[in-house]
Amino acid sequence: MSASSIPASGPWWKEPTKDQWYAYSAAWLGWTLDAFDFTVFLFIIGPIADEFKVPVTEVTIVFTLTLWMRLIGATGAGWLGDRIGRRWPLMISILWYSFCNFIAGFSPTFMFLLVFRTLLGIGMGAEWPAGAALAMESWPTRSRGLMSGILQGSWGLGYALAAAANWVLYPEFGWRGLLWIGILPAFAVIYVRFFVKEPEVWAENKRQQTANQTEVRLPLFAIFKRKYIWNTLTGCAWMASAFCVYYSIWALFPTYLQRELHWTPKDVFVPVFFANLIVFGGNAVWGLVADRWGRRPGIYIPAIVGIFVTPLYLFTQDPVWIVAGFILQGFFAGSIYGQNPSYLCERFPTEVRATASGFVYHQGAIFGGFIAPVLSYFANEMHMGYALPMMVSTMVFSVLVVIFVLMGPETLGKEMTSELEVFQPAE
Numbered sequence: 001m002s003a004s005s006i007p008a009s010g011p012w013w014k015e016p017t018k019d020q021w022y023a024y025s026a027a028w029l030g031w032t033l034d035a036f037d038f039t040v041f042l043f044i045i046g047p048i049a050d051e052f053k054v055p056v057t058e059v060t061i062v063f064t065l066t067l068w069m070r071l072i073g074a075t076g077a078g079w080l081g082d083r084i085g086r087r088w089p090l091m092i093s094i095l096w097y098s099f100c101n102f103i104a105g106f107s108p109t110f111m112f113l114l115v116f117r118t119l120l121g122i123g124m125g126a127e128w129p130a131g132a133a134l135a136m137e138s139w140p141t142r143s144r145g146l147m148s149g150i151l152q153g154s155w156g157l158g159y160a161l162a163a164a165a166n167w168v169l170y171p172e173f174g175w176r177g178l179l180w181i182g183i184l185p186a187f188a189v190i191y192v193r194f195f196v197k198e199p200e201v202w203a204e205n206k207r208q209q210t211a212n213q214t215e216v217r218l219p220l221f222a223i224f225k226r227k228y229i230w231n232t233l234t235g236c237a238w239m240a241s242a243f244c245v246y247y248s249i250w251a252l253f254p255t256y257l258q259r260e261l262h263w264t265p266k267d268v269f270v271p272v273f274f275a276n277l278i279v280f281g282g283n284a285v286w287g288l289v290a291d292r293w294g295r296r297p298g299i300y301i302p303a304i305v306g307i308f309v310t311p312l313y314l315f316t317q318d319p320v321w322i323v324a325g326f327i328l329q330g331f332f333a334g335s336i337y338g339q340n341p342s343y344l345c346e347r348f349p350t351e352v353r354a355t356a357s358g359f360v361y362h363q364g365a366i367f368g369g370f371i372a373p374v375l376s377y378f379a380n381e382m383h384m385g386y387a388l389p390m391m392v393s394t395m396v397f398s399v400l401v402v403i404f405v406l407m408g409p410e411t412l413g414k415e416m417t418s419e420l421e422v423f424q425p426a427e
Contacts, residue, residue, distance in 0.1 A: 001260065003342070008165075012140075012142055012143040012146075015140045015142065015143070015144075016130065016138075016139060019138070019197050020139060020140070021065075022195045022196050023134050023135060023138035023197065023199065024138060024147060024151070024197050025191075025194045026090065026131070026134065026135075026146065026188075026191060026195070027090070027131035027132065027134050027135035027151060028131075028135070028148070028150070028151050028154050029188050029191070030090055030093070030094050030127050030185075030192075030300065031127065031128065031131055031151060031152070031154050031155060031158070031373045032154040032155070032157050032158045032161075032166070033094070033098075033184070033188060034093075034094075034097060034111070034124055034127045034128075034155075034157025034185070035154070035155040035156075035157070035159055035351055036158040036159075036161050036165075036182070036185070037097050037098065037101045037120065037124070037158075037182040037185060038066065038097075038120070038124055038158075039158060039159040039162045039250075040162040040165060040166065040178045040179070040182065041062070041063060041066075041117065041179075042063075042103075042162070042250070042251060042254055042255075043078065043162065043163065043166040043170070043178070043254050043265075043268070044166070044170070044175035044178060044179075044304050044367050045059045045060065045063070045254075045255050046255060046258055046259060047170075048113070048175055048261060048295065050108075051175070052109070052110035052113075053382045055380070056255065056259070056376055056380065057376040057377060057380060057381070058110075059110075060251075060252075060372040060376050061114070061358075061371045061373060062113065062117045062118070063117075063251065063369070063372050064369040064372060065114065065117070065118040065119050065121065065367075065369070065375055066118055066120055066121035066124070067121060067243075067247075067365040067366070067368055067369035068121065068365065068366055068369050069118055069119065069120075069121025069122045069124075069125060070121045070122075070124055070126065070128075070365040070371050071125060071359070071362045071363055071365060071366060072121075072122055072124030073096075073121065073122035073123055073124060073125030073126035073127075073362075074125035074126060074128060074129050074358035074359060074362035075125075075220060075358060075359050075362070076122075076126060076128075076362065077089040077092075077093055077125070077126035077127070077129050077130050077218070077354070077356065077358060078129040078220075078354040078355035078356070078357070078358030078359060079219060079220065079354075079355050081129055081130045081133055081354030081355070081358075082216065082219050082351065082352060082353065082354045082355050085198045085202065085203075085206075086131075086133050086134035086137075086198060086199065086202065086354065087130075087134070087192060087193075087196055087197075087198060088129050089126055089129075089130035089354075090127065090130040090131050090134060090192055091189045091192050091193060091309055092125060092126065093123045093124075093125075093126035093127035093130060094121075094123070094186060094188055094189050094192075094213060095123070095130070095186055095189055096119075096120075096123025096126065096187055097121060097123030097124045097127065097182075097185070098123075098182060098183050098184070098185045099183065099186065100117070100119045100120035100123060100185070100202070101115050101116075101117075101120055101179050101182030102179065102180055102182050102183040104116040104117050104120070104179050104182075105176040105177070105178075105179030105180040105182070106176070111368075115246060117336055120300045121174040124289055125358070125362045125365070128352045128358060128362065129355070129357055129358025129361070129362075130354060130358075131151075132151070132340070132341040132344070132354075132357055132358075132361075133199075133202070133345060133353050133354040133357065134196070134198075134199060135147070135148075135151055135341060136148065136341050136342055136345040136346075136416065137199035137201045137202055137350070137353070138199045138201075138343070138418050139345075141414070141415055141416075142291070143291060144291070144342045144346075145287045145288070145289075145290035145291035145295065145298060145338075145339060145342050145412075146284060146287040146288050146290075146291055147287070147342075148278075148287055148288070148297075148338060148339055148340070148341040148342030148343075149283035149284045149285070149286055149287025149288075149338030149339065150283065150284050150337075150338075150339045151289065151341050152283055152337050152339075152340050152341055153238065153279055153280040153281070153282065153283025153284060153287075153335065153337075153338055153422035154276075154280060155279070155317075155337070156275075156276035156277065156279030156280040156283070156330070156334070157161050157173070157276065157277070157280050159250070159272070159276040159279075160272075160273045160274075160276035160280075163238060163268070163269050163272040163273040164177075164184055164273060165178055165181065165278065165374075166178060166265055166269065166306055167265050167266055167268075167269040167273075169181070170265055171265070185397045198400065199418055200418075201350055201416050201417065202350060202418075203418075204348040204374050204418035205351060205419075205420065208418065208419075208420050209253040209351060212420065214420055214422075214423040216351045216352055216422050216423065218227055219351065219355035219356065219422075220352075220355050220356075220359060222351075222352050222422050223348065223352055223355070223356045223360075228348065228356075231347050231348070231409065232356070232360060234404055234407045234408040235344065235347060235360040235408060236360050236363055237362070237400075237404040237407075238361065238401060238404040238405050238407075238408060239321050239344075239360055239361050239364030240363065240364040240366075240367040240368070240396045241298040241334070241364075241367075241400035241401045241404055242336060242337060242340075242364060242396075242397075243364035243365055243367055243368030243371075243399040243403050244364075244367055244368055244370075244371055244393065244400075245303070245306075245336065245354045245394060245397045245398050245401060246334075246337070246368065247368045247369075248371055248375070248393035248394040248397060249329060249333060249334060249390070250296035250334075250388055251371055251372040251375070251377055252372055252376060252379070252386055252390065253271075253272065253326070254268050255376075255386070256273060256379075256386035256387065256390070257271075257322075257356075259386075260385060260386055260387075261317060261322075262378075267319075269384065270323055271313075271323045271326040271327060272326075274292075274327050274330075275326050275327045275328075275329065275330035275334060276330065276334075278327055278328075278330035278331050278334070278335075279330040279331075279334045279335055281331070281336030282302070282330060282331040282332070282334065282335030282338075283335045283337065284333070284338070285331075286298045286299075286301075286302055286335050286338050286339075287338050287339070289301065289413070290338070290339050290342070292342075293412075294410050294412045295342060295343040295346070295383045295410060295412055296405050296406065296408070297410050298338065298339050298404045299336050299338075299339055299343070299401070299405045300401070300402045300406060301337075302333065302335050302336050303332075303333060303336045303398045303401045303402050303405075304398075304402055305332040305333075306329060306332035306333025306334070306336070306394075306398055307333070307395050307398045307399065308353040308393075309325060309328050309329045309333065310327030310329065310391050310394045310395050310398075311391060312324070312329075312332070313325030313326040313328075314387040314388075314391040314394075315391065316388070333394065333398055336358045336398075336401060340361060341357075342411075343411060344356070344357035344360055344361055345357050345416070346411035346416070347408070347411060349379055349421035349422055350401035350416065350418060350421070351417075351420065351421065351422045352415070352422060352424075353416075359391065374393075375389045375390055375393060387426060409411060
C-alpha cells in the first residue's frame, strides 16, 4: 500500500509521500529563514539610528518600505508560480532576500541601507506564495490545518533565531554582522533544486489548461470577477487587520524595552525568544483546532483571547508581568496566522492560487507597514511612550480580525483538485 492510499483512520503522518514531505520541508525552510532575515532588523533599529545619526522614526521607514515591496514580490511570484510552477519562484526569492540582506550589511550610508532593505522586501514577498502553494497543494487534506500552522508558525522560529543571534553575535560583530549572516539561507536553494518536485495538482491542472486552451494569463484580474470578489475583499480585509495586529505586537517591542525601559540585549532576548517559540507551538495547536472545528475558529478564538492578554504586558513595567504576558500573547494573538497558508490557498482555485493567496496576503503588508512609523510617532513626537499606542493598536485590530474572518467562507475539508474552475473548457 502506498503512503497516499493509507486510509484516513491511520496515523496522519503516514499519509504524505516522501515527495510531499520534501515539498513541505522546502517551504518550511524558506519561510523560517525569510523570517530570520527580516526580523533581525527589528533588534538593530536603535543602533542603526545611532550610527547614521537619524531619528528612530526615520529608521522605521526602512521597515515600512520593506513591507510594501512584499506586495510587488508576492504578486510577481504568484503570477510566475501559476504559469511555470512553484519551485523556481521559491528558489529565486530565497536567493534574492539572502543577497539583499548581505549587501545591506556593507552600507556606507543610511540611504544605501534603505535601498537594499527595501529591495529585500521583493524577495521576501515572493517566497510566501510560492512556498505556501507548494506546501498546501502537496499536503493531504486531513492534516492540512495542522501543517499550515507549523509552516506559518515557523516565522516565530526565524524570529527566535534572530533574537538569539542578536544576543550572541551583536556584542562582537555589531548590526552589520547580523545582516551579513543573512547570506546563509541562499544554501537552501540547493535542497529545493535537487529534491523538490512540482505538486501533482498544479502539474495536471496546467496540462488541462494547455490542452483545453483555457490558460489564465492574468490571474490577478480573475480574482476580482463576480465569482470571487467577495472572497477576495473579505480576505484582503482580514489580512490587512492581521498584519496590523502582528506589527502592533512585535515591531517596536524590542525598541520599547531597549529605549524606554533600558533593558539590555540579553534582557530583551528572554521575552522575544520564548514568545516566538510559543508562537510556533501555538500555531500548531490552533492548527489542530482548525482541522477539527474549522479554519475560522482556529483564527478568531485566539484573536479574542489575545485582546484581553494585551494589557498584561503593556500596562505594567514589572519585568515579570512583561515577560510572562508577552510569552502568553505568543500563544494567542501571536498565533492567529497559522491558517494563512491553508485558508488562503483553499479559498481559490488551482489556476490562480499562488497569485490570489500571494496578493491577498501581502496587500495586508501595505497597511501593516504604517504601524511602526505611526506608533513611533505617537511614542516619541507625541511623548506618549510606546506601551499605550501598542496596546490600543493591538486590541482594535484584533477585533477587526474577528469580524472579517467571520465574514469569509469556511473551507474545512476542501479538496485541492486539478479540475479547471476559472474558465471551463468548451463542450
